[in-house]
Amino acid sequence: MSKTMIALAPGDGIGPEIMQATLELFKAAGVMQHLDFAPIEMGKACFDKGETRGMTDAAVRVVEDCGILFKGPMETPKGGGGKSINVTARKLWNAYANLRVFKTLPGVETVYSKAGVPINLVIVRENIEDTYGGVEHRLSNDMIQCKRLISAPGCDEVHRFAFRTARALGISKVHCGHKANIMKMTDGLFLERFKQTAKDFPEIETGDVIVDALCMNLVVKPQQYQMIVLPNLQGDIVSDLAAGLVGGLGFAPSANIGNHISIFEAVHGTAPDIAGRGIANPTSLILSGLMMLRHLGLVREAATIENALVATLESGTHTGDFGDKSKPSVNTQTFVQAIVDRLGQKPKIGSVDVPATEAQPFQRPPRPTQMQVIRTYTNVVSHVCGCDIYLDTPLSPVAVADEMARACKDTPFELKLISNRGTQVWPTGSVYTECVDYYRVRFELKKEQPLGTIGQARAVALMDKVAEKFTVCSFELLRQFDGVRGYSMAQGQ
Ligand code: NAI
Numbered sequence: 001m002s003k004t005m006i007a008l009a010p011g012d013g014i015g016p017e018i019m020q021a022t023l024e025l026f027k028a029a030g031v032m033q034h035l036d037f038a039p040i041e042m043g044k045a046c047f048d049k050g051e052t053r054g055m056t057d058a059a060v061r062v063v064e065d066c067g068i069l070f071k072g073p074m075e076t077p078k079g080g081g082g083k084s085i086n087v088t089a090r091k092l093w094n095a096y097a098n099l100r101v102f103k104t105l106p107g108v109e110t111v112y113s114k115a116g117v118p119i120n121l122v123i124v125r126e127n128i129e130d131t132y133g134g135v136e137h138r139l140s141n142d143m144i145q146c147k148r149l150i151s152a153p154g155c156d157e158v159h160r161f162a163f164r165t166a167r168a169l170g171i172s173k174v175h176c177g178h179k180a181n182i183m184k185m186t187d188g189l190f191l192e193r194f195k196q197t198a199k200d201f202p203e204i205e206t207g208d209v210i211v212d213a214l215c216m217n218l219v220v221k222p223q224q225y226q227m228i229v230l231p232n233l234q235g236d237i238v239s240d241l242a243a244g245l246v247g248g249l250g251f252a253p254s255a256n257i258g259n260h261i262s263i264f265e266a267v268h269g270t271a272p273d274i275a276g277r278g279i280a281n282p283t284s285l286i287l288s289g290l291m292m293l294r295h296l297g298l299v300r301e302a303a304t305i306e307n308a309l310v311a312t313l314e315s316g317t318h319t320g321d322f323g324d325k326s327k328p329s330v331n332t333q334t335f336v337q338a339i340v341d342r343l344g345q346k347p348k349i350g351s352v353d354v355p356a357t358e359a360q361p362f363q364r365p366p367r368p369t370q371m372q373v374i375r376t377y378t379n380v381v382s383h384v385c386g387c388d389i390y391l392d393t394p395l396s397p398v399a400v401a402d403e404m405a406r407a408c409k410d411t412p413f414e415l416k417l418i419s420n421r422g423t424q425v426w427p428t429g430s431v432y433t434e435c436v437d438y439y440r441v442r443f444e445l446k447k448e449q450p451l452g453t454i455g456q457a458r459a460v461a462l463m464d465k466v467a468e469k470f471t472v473c474s475f476e477l478l479r480q481f482d483g484v485r486g487y488s489m490a491q492g493q
Contacts, residue, residue: 015073
């Protein structure tokens with residue numbers, strides 16, 4: 001039988017130690033009869049060599065050939081310099097859904113385990129869009145912007161994945177976490193597409209919850225949730241909160257799933273404070289590896305290893321970062337040997353069934369021949385109804401309004417409002433509103449100008465005119481789509 005090839009990046013810091021331990025465990029469980037690993041260059045060494053992506057071209061080719069990447073944690077340059085390699089990898093290969101499973105584990109004491117509250121929670125986080133596009137600009141002396149991008153097809157992909165996974169895992173209720181009360185258009189779209197997708201999974205109950213309330217609910221009564229699907233940034237934060245419920249990042253596995261390429265990784269970082277000492281806890285990477293084995297159809301091996309791991313935790317064997325401090329901790333090597341010694345055993349609580357036969361072997365979809373354009377619509381009629389012009393200026397709102405009223409004279413547009421940091425400051429405003437050096441000036445079609453008679457060129461011409469006197473730092477067309485306003489109102493409008 002031919003083996004499946006996996007691209008392997010051990011990572012930085014404790015990465016190589018926990019990866020070696022995990023592979024030894026896999027070997028002992030018979031996994032290597034089915035898998036081969038192709039080591040690739042990725043992480044700190046690549047950044048140090050000037051590879052701004054954090055990986056070599058050869059590494060990219062191997063991952064694309066294999067379709068599966070198993071990786072340890074990697075050091076991310078902070079602030080300036082290279083972008084996070086983890087984010088780059090997820091985006092480059094369209095691994096659009098981040099799946100993380102949070103389960104109470106024996107021997108891992110938490111506030112909840114002590115209180116007898118079992119936790120079994122799955123979080124699906126959108127992995128590509130949102131502010132993680134990293135589209136940022138300095139707009140004036142005092143203003144920086146980060147664009148938050150949420151697309152309908154992006155939402156659909158992650159929601160479909162969540163519901164399909166819920167179905168496979170026998171989850172009866174899926175919640176959508178969001179902030180659609182404030183970001184009515186971006187989070188509103190995420191929530192609307194969730195409700196649309198849910199219609200294809202009628203047997204699964206749904207609910208939605210505002211993300212701040214969700215955080216409180218998770219701390220107060222975590223057992224009320226089975227699966228939560230969230231946009232990228234909110235999902236990032238909530239999934240670390242959930243990791244805290246089960247004992248920390250060392251116990252939370254993570255899979256980044258795409259249609260063609262999937263990435264399995266430990267969620268904790270490189271732990272530079274303990275790197276090289278052989279004392280790191282490999283549990284998160286092992287659990288991520290088990291998600292990978294199940295993804296590849298190696299369900300029997302995954303169940304055998306999971307039972308041995310849980311039995312080991314149940315026995316009280318622990319590395320230095322968790323467990324009963326009155327008992328001496330063991331190093332990484334001894335911890336993994338304890339799991340190997342228990343292969344074939346089942347824990348007293350939380351054992352999983354070991355199927356007699358393997359599931360269907362892993363089938364990779366064919367490699368795409370070109371970049372895909374995904375869209376959800378066919379014929380939408382859009383009409384220009386105005387534009388927002390953003391200015392870098394230290395003037396007062398009234399002075400800006402005077403200038404802008406002059407600029408739009410003899411054009412199809414009239415000055416509608418001026419806002420500063422999203423709050424309306426003209427035609428009405430409060431003296432208590434503090435302004436910075438960055439204004440949004442909204443022009444809308446004059447009442448007598450029928451919709452559909454003016455194209456974008458007239459709006460661009462208006463911007464040109466404004467730019468003769470002002471620094472224009474950005475520009476957005478205002479459009480209606482099938483008669484629905486495609487832009488938000490200012491606060492106070
Ligand atoms: P960290 O997760 O590396 O460490 C936080 C604390 O947890 C430290 O005290 C560390 O010793 C401990 N710890 C983490 N994993 C452990 C394990 N398996 N066993 C025992 N103790 C463990 O987070 P930190 O310090 O914020 O980040 C260090 C580096 O890792 C940074 O460069 C960061 O960018 C990177 N990082 C990479 C990630 C990835 O590749 N997926 C995720 C998070 C951070």
